[in-house]
Amino acid sequence: MNGTLRQRLRREIRILQEEPWLMAMAVWLPPLLFVIFWWIFSVGSSFDLAIGVVDLDRSDLSRTLIRQCDASSAMAVEQQYATVQEGRRALVGSEIYALMVIPEYMERDVVLGMSPRPTVFYNGQYILIGKQINGAMLKTVGTLSAQIGGLKALATGAALPGVVGQVAPIRGQIIPLFNQNTNYAEFLVSGAIPAIWQILIVMVTAISLAAEKRHGGLSGWVAGKPALALFSKLLPYTLILWLQGVIFLVGMYGWLGWPMNGSWAALILAQLLTVLAGQAMGSVFYLLGRDAAQALSLAAVYTAPSFAFMGVTFPATDMGWPALVWRSLIPVTHYINVQIQVANYGVDPWRLWTSFGALLLFIVPMMLALRLVQRLAVGPAVDKVSPAGGEVPA
Amino acid sequence: MTWWEIVKAEFLAVFSSHAIVLTVFGGVVFYSFLYPLPYNHQTPREQAVLVVNHDGSTLSRKLERMVDATPQVRIIGHAHSEDEARDRFLKGKVAGILVIPEGFHRDLMKGRSPVLIYAGDASFFLVYGMVIEGLATATGTLGAEIKVGRILATGQPMSLAVKQHTPLGVNMRPVFNTTMGYVHYVVPAVFVLILHQTMLIGLGLLGGAQREQTREGVDGYWLRVPAGVLLTARLALFFAFYFVLAMYYFGYCFSWYGIIHLAKVTDLLALITPFLLAVGCLGIVIGQLIPRRELATAIVLLSSLPLVFSAGFIWPESALPVALDKVVQLAPSTPGIKAFLRLNQMGADFSQIRGLWLQLWLQAVVYGGLAWWLLRRRQLFYQHHLVGGGEPLSLDPIEVDPTRHRAPPVVGPVPGDGVGPEGHHA
Known part of the structure; x- marks a missing residue:
């Protein structure tokens, strides 16, 4: 398929409108899930x-x-x-x-x-x-x-x-820092929401690429300008998913009024990088086998345990090195680092360059995705090739 | 086709799908290593504490040594002022701050009860708890020593003085997970959920793939054999897979991670059976409801975190919104996790989990009935629309050639169902 960026973007929006499941996962399920998490813990911290x-x-x-x-x-x-x-x-x-x-x-x-x-x-x-x-x-x-x-x-x-x-010869006064009412629920929710957001990012990317296969075939899509094809495929979802991130930030720190001590700009920038990193991983998962089911299985293995590695329940400082290695490979762990440091501690964003740097390193999977798309453009007609997985013998 | 031949066909279908093998076998084995990984150290010990000592007396330094000696915290350095301590806190690597006030020793000797300040990062529940516990323990011990000293000064014997320093004490004894280890907390519950989720995905992928093929015009055995026979064959196959995987989790993995397992084998089997049947039937239902197989993974993956948070082991059931608690009772994981924890980790006897056990059986029956009805409905639909007038269902092996392809479907792809002309070509 050929076309300018504008034509390609318009076409992508049309595909989104024709795909109810993709629409659900990119547009209305995310806010619904954010609300569900808040709801689960809405009773707060004092219970009989x-x-x-x-x-x-x-x-x-x-x-x-x-x-x-x-x-x-x-x-x-x-x-x-x-x-x-x-x-x-x-x-x-x-x-x-x-x-x-x-x-x-x-x-x-x-x-x-x-x-x-x-x-x-x-x-x-x-x-x-x-x-x-x-x-x-x-x-x-x-x-x-x-x-x-x-x-x-x-x-x-x-x-x-x-x-x-x-x-009492000695008395102690306990000062809870950064979470004055020691509301653990708040903290759990502020970690669980980014975790599910990341799952959605990786999944939406894989599903949107799979939709292309059904809407015109991958060969036609990459023909001519593979890089532009990938860019125009990802861009609309980058914006939508980024907006979803901003929505939960505004929900938590604006609407619910949880303490926000730092720079909104830094958080929102970290969110953009997280979306791009997740999209890179989602693209690679799909383009490796060009099979939607296999891509989502990989996405599940990759993203499902993320919450445990984020360090919200069990601190990252007490994890062993194998856990820290796996942790560093997951975008949302770097994002949550920025969110906690900025929102809770009000840390100067410049001090968080390692987290931002780690998110930028996901340029590597993005280059890999680009390489796979380019190979697709010059390779044999892939739509005729049996997908790597998933076929039940007839 | 005989029942065994259907089982064989389903077996081949499972093992020729990368996605199913990756999820069911790869996922379950991979997660058995990955999930406990963050918690290898079990409890966050020896948290880094900064001291701001405005007193500088021998007694204050004794307190510092006592703080350092607790297993919960260790002193990593000193700050000259609260501001400096706060600044170093923000740079990271510090979990708590202890401030010893000026005149600490003097006030203590005069019986004026000086006030120490324990500050900890309250965002991280576990770290905060450790810091406060460590600091409070150390000061409590020092306070007790001083009280004992005072009582001794009044001429009482040591044996009495030691007893008298607090009028009323309390022994706090954690039971079941006596070390309060995090692996022992997370693994028994999450492993049940992993079995649940991967089994749902596996069955969803299988059912979804058959639907895709049906739409592409493949006249598969799943359209021709009686629905009840197909249901039992598929259920038996996945039951067998997950029985082995459950043994791997509850047997080998629990032993490997040193997790307490108290249930009698017969009781455990009596619980595993309805659990796997309920999950299996629900998985078959999901497979019939989704238009494309990958959506099984998507739905199940998105449900994981909400299910784990509302299963009652992280957040007390009594603190969940009532409506939500009702909804999650529909998932076999909810009664499953509770029943497995009570039976296996807490040593409840079987009569104490009977309600949960019956809930699982009820789910198995209801989802089983629903699965049968959905499978049957789809078969009737395709026989009526595509074959034209309903060929009789038969178990005769000659009747069904699973590789036979029908003519292209008369009915086009269902709009919005998503299978265009560029769908899979098997």
């Missing part, structure tokens, strides 16, 4: 996690402890059990996330100064939930202990200012 109690003491103090656990925003006492065995069964069946066993004679031991210790068994299989309960429990018991200690000190005749020093 169900815990159970076995109260073997049955004293005023044990009842106070249970009440204070229930009053914590992170926990709710769901059930009391008569025996540890019953409580254990509930914990194992995930009816409760933690089981507090209050020992016999707890109140008496407190009075005698024996420092009794209730035991809390919490579900470590769900790490995030377990850590929430751990923190809330330590705080609740610590507060109660301090109250008891304060009363004891007062009872021995200490003056009020001195009581604080006796109960």
Whole structure:
């Protein structure tokens, strides 16, 4: 097919309009998925996690402890059990996330100064939930202990200012940096959305190239000007997918009002480079075998685990070198680096040249894609060649 | 065609498709190495902490040494001021800051309870938790030592003093994943999802490819053998594949990664069976609904992250929006992940996962029925429109020659269905 850039772009828009699945993945599914992610975590960070109690003491103090656990925003006492065995069964069946066993004679031991210790068994299989309960429990018991200690000190005749020093010789003030309300959900969402965006970028690229095969054949498409053919094929999606990126940025840092401490321009530039990098990979995946199913299988293997490598849940600083090597090959990990540094820390974009540089290195797969298109232009009519994969023997 | 011949034909179809082999076998094996890779170190330990020491007393340096000695954090250096610490933080490589106030030692001795400042990067939940835990542990220990010293000063014996420094304590014991390791957290759940997703894609690709060929005029066996026979043959084949792959994951991989597995083999098999049947039937349904095979991969890939976040192991089920929680109950992965974790990692007995087990059976039956109906409907459609008047379905091997090509289809490609004249030529 020949034609000027303008004609080719107009044709690409027509193909997009004729392809409902491509239209869905490039245009309306991305914002829908962004909203779904926000929705999943929309409850935020304070939730009443169900815990159970076995109260073997049955004293005023044990009842106070249970009440204070229930009053914590992170926990709710769901059930009391008569025996540890019953409580254990509930914990194992995930009816409760933690089981507090209050020992016999707890109140008496407190009075005698024996420092009794209730035991809390919490579900470590769900790490995030377990850590929430751990923190809330330590705080609740610590507060109660301090109250008891304060009363004891007062009872021995200490003056009020001195009581604080006796109960807690050293105090700590915790300052959460960059995420003042320590809202983990916000942070997860701000990582999950770019992850799904990258999946869409790579997929849309492969599917748009596959659409060409159905709309006129690849040979006709590359004939004459292979570079222009590739450029005009990718450009409309570059713009659409870039816009999708800007949409989620505006959604997160504008509409939802999450703190944005740095340069919008730097973020938006990083997004453009991420789109181009993803398009390079998507093009290579398709052009290698020129089979849509195989291209998407490669895209799946490549992009599906990206979220784990982004370092949003588990920090990249604690990954081993094999993980860091794979991580560096995925565009969105460099993008998320820029997003966190710029939006959360307000870092000067110039300090992030390594991330921008890494994204620029995806020029290599882009050159490879170009090379494959050029080979297609001079090679035999590829549309007649059986695709490399996917045919069920008839 | 006999049942076994259909199984054989489907087997050949699977192994002649690069995309299916790549996803089902390549994907499952590749992911078994790749997914746990970021978490090899299990917990983020020894986080880098900067100290701003405005006091400079011996006691403050003792506190620094105690902080450094905790497994959670290590001190990587000192800053002269909070501003300098903040600046170095932004340059990276620092996870937390400890500020020791001026007059720390003096205030402590006078019983004035000095205030230390622990600052950590709250964006990263795990890092933040580690930093605060490390700093709080070290100061707690120092505080306790001082209290014990004071009690000793009143003439109490050491044994009593040690007990008395806190009126009420608490033992926090993580269970199931006792080390709170990240591999042990992610792998058991995500591996179930990988089996689920790759099986859906594999079956979707197979069904989608047959639809494409049907449109191109190939008169395949899938149009001629009874729908129920085709369904059971395909299901049996993928069940066999995924049974082996599930054994690889739950057996070999879990042992390799040292993941706790408590379930009895019979219980595990009793759960794997409805899980694979439900996923298999859903995969066949997807294969009948998509116009082109690659869309199976696209749909399933896009569903992965939403499914994993709403499966209840990352984010508590009680904190999910109710409507969303209802919708994700349709995916076998949701009851599947919960049931496998409870049975295998937490040691629940089978009666405790019966509800989830029944949910999987229900899905298997409903999706199975739907799959049968869709396969049958398509067969009737093509027999009616293309063959003209419905050839009787037959299991007679002579009747069906799978390589026979029909005349070009009478009906053109469905608009928007996307197969133009440049489609595949087998």
